[in-house]
Amino acid sequence: MTADSPADAGWFAGLDPEDGEALAASIADGSAPEPADWPARAVEAGFASDDEEYYDRLEAATTAATREAVERAERADDRQLVHAVRTMDDCTRTANELAERLAEWAGTIDPDAGAGVDYARELAGEEGRVDHPRVRSLAERIDALADEAEALREYVERETPTVAPNLAALAGPVLAARLISLAGGLENLAKKPSGTVQVLGAEDALFAHLRGHASSPKHGIIYTHDAVRGTHPDERGSASRALAGKLAIAARVDHYSGERKPELEAELEERIETIQVRTADGEDDGNGGDGE
């Protein structure tokens, strides 16, 4: 709706009944502080000859607007997310590797040489700090790679909540995207049992265990979640199991229904609090399990 339309204008105000595109846009983007007797107003304004024609036009416009909005939402593709999060990790890893190489080389010519990506960024930002075109150029490339990783992280943080709203809310957008990436897509993740979700990213440890010369891994990539990291090591197995269970449910809801289920977050929070209380109280119930 345009800024100059009156505050009490209906979705059809000032529009041609034949202009489907403009009508759909008005349904999608318009607003009004209060409802009114729109069918009567539309007939008065000559938008429709009677209520029946008004409702026919309303049906066409709401259906078109809603269909377009749904299609736009569904183009938010989990494949895009998988590529983005993998590229983000590649950029970060490569920037770190090159930064090590740079530190080694620059150490021979810069008396104040530091280490890591931060040092590369310093070199790149400071004209004339080292008088060596190749070292300087390398530092600029590392700087740019680190920028790219940062931009990719922002993209992942923006897109994950659209692709997997519940998973993003529970795990945070970046961990959610990593889980989708490790599983090979949201559908694959939705089909995995929670025990598999629990050890995604710990495949080496899992196969060592399956070959019989290691204990089973307690957690994979979900280790980075506060629910696990913030829990006493003795109880991290329980925390990982509880978290993985909720994540598996969230992935299924996101894939099969797409509706938000805010209660998942509350349930997880409650469960983790219960688990953390065990060690906070200095109690040990001794059975190592949690009855699930």
Place this chain on the structure above:
Amino acid sequence: MSDLPAGVERRRFDGDERLATRGEPVYGEPTDGEWRAWNPNRSKLGAMLALGMETGLEGGDDETVLYLGAASGTTVSHVADVAGPTYAVEFAARPVRDLLEAADSRPRLFPLLKDARKPETYAHVVERDVNVLVQDVATRGQARVALENRRFLADDGRLLLAVKARSEDVTREPAAVFADVREELAEEYELLESRRLDDYHADHLGIVARPL
């Protein structure tokens, strides 16, 4: 047992008597000719009717309905089968794909991808003085949503509200959550009837109310 709305009947499907409306099937429900069964286990409003609550839903082409939380259209399709112009508001894109299909064969069902917590984003579309406001939204602040959407309801209209205790607070006793919701609703509504829907939906309360 209260009167059912016009267009809702008890009919036999495979030997069981069930509520039914006339329309195209939407969610794989059993059909008998043009009648389709209304599954109270998948529909809170269906459960309210099955439990004999006095919903005030009358049926007929002149009855207007605003339905908040239409999801994939399971319940709102039955409502549109019996009522007149029916506005279906749902916030999540994925289920709306199914809602659009349900709307295909129902020319007076208007699907809207909108947030029920922000009525000003659809007040330019939904008419005032609707006869029935149905609300089934799984979000915190369900009473607040009902109060915010009071503006659409006719003074002699009915609010049919399904409250999901677990959406408000999973850790609290449902009875305590329901008491809070009733109290907040009383700011602008007179509660006519409320009943636990546990036979069909765990930790849900069905409420019939009219605006003050």
